[in-house]
Amino acid sequence: GENVEQHPSTLSVQEGDSAVIKCTYSDSASNYFPWYKQELGKRPQLIIDIRSNVGEKKDQRIAVTLNKTAKHFSLHITETQPEDSAVYFCAASIGRGSGNTGKLIFGQGTTLQVKP
Amino acid sequence: SAVISQKPSRDICQRGTSLTIQCQVDSQVTMMFWYRQQPGQSLTLIATANQGSEATYESGFVIDKFPISRPNLTFSTLTVSNLSPEDSSIYLCSVWGLFNENEQFFGPGTRLTVL
Numbered sequence: 330g331e332n333v334e335q336h337p338s339t340l341s342v343q344e345g346d347s348a349v350i351k352c353t354y355s356d357s358a359s360n361y362f363p364w365y366k367q368e369l370g371k372r373p374q375l376i377i378d379i380r381s382n383v384g385e386k387k388d389q390r391i392a393v394t395l396n397k398t399a400k401h402f403s404l405h406i407t408e409t410q411p412e413d414s415a416v417y418f419c420a421a422s423i424g425r426g427s428g429n430t431g432k433l434i435f436g437q438g439t440t441l442q443v444k445p
Numbered sequence: 446s447a448v449i450s451q452k453p454s455r456d457i458c459q460r461g462t463s464l465t466i467q468c469q470v471d472s473q474v475t476m477m478f479w480y481r482q483q484p485g486q487s488l489t490l491i492a493t494a495n496q497g498s499e500a501t502y503e504s505g506f507v508i509d510k511f512p513i514s515r516p517n518l519t520f521s522t523l524t525v526s527n528l529s530p531e532d533s534s535i536y537l538c539s540v541w542g543l544f545n546e547n548e549q550f551f552g553p554g555t556r557l558t559v560l
Contacts, residue, residue, distance in 0.1 A: 330504065361547050363547070363548070363549065371553075372537065372551040372552065372553050372554055373488065373537075373551050374551075375548055375549070375550070378547060378548070380547070418487060418488065422547075430493075431476040431478070431493070431541040431542075431549070432478065432490055432493065433490070433549055434490070435487045435488045435489070436487065437486075437487050438486075438487050
């Protein structure tokens with residue numbers, strides 16, 4: 330079945346440093362790759378996403394890269410701040426033929442701690 | 446104002462009982478889903494709530510345990526039946542395409558504790 334692997338499970342960085350979280354997926358039909366941030370006791374919130382026809386996307390301090398050949402995508406956070414501390418989840422769409430089912434399969438999550 | 450709301454926000458239930466969770470969306474949406482997030486874990490898709498027809502369940506989830514209703518394009522319920530402590534989780538509804546073509550937006554979640 331479809332699978333998304335996410336690494337590392339925990340990541341601790343100093344404020345101002347960069348953080349990188351990596352994911353691999355198995356479904357060749359996946360064409361949409363969102364990243365969610367979940368703070369304690371709150372709902373997951375979309376922070377950035379990328380579609381399969383794009384190799385890289387950036388939004389201020391956050392960027393995502395996608396390598397479709399390797400089925401690999403990564404989240405990059407630069408100039409980290411204490412408020413970036415949260416659990417981050419990658420996800421991949423579950424494709425069906427040429428369409429999109431709307432379903433997502435999630436990675437296991439990465440707990441990011443940014444130390445002041 | 447809330448775009449997606451869930452009721453209840455949390456509940457404590459006895460084993461063997463059932464809990465029905467409601468999800469209300471401010472706008473009509475085609476795709477609505479239910480996810481489970483076990484303590485300290487990731488999100489797992491339970492089913493797709495189909496309007497006017499039976500829900501589509503993912504592997505490992507069955508209708509008898511997780512009956513779902515979707516009477517219209519703004520509302521759905523998930524029932525967790527015959528509760529056991531292993532059902533203690535956060536249950537989240539989500540909708541697809543509410544703000545833009547691809548974004549899946551989550552409700553606030555319902556935290557269920559089974560004693």
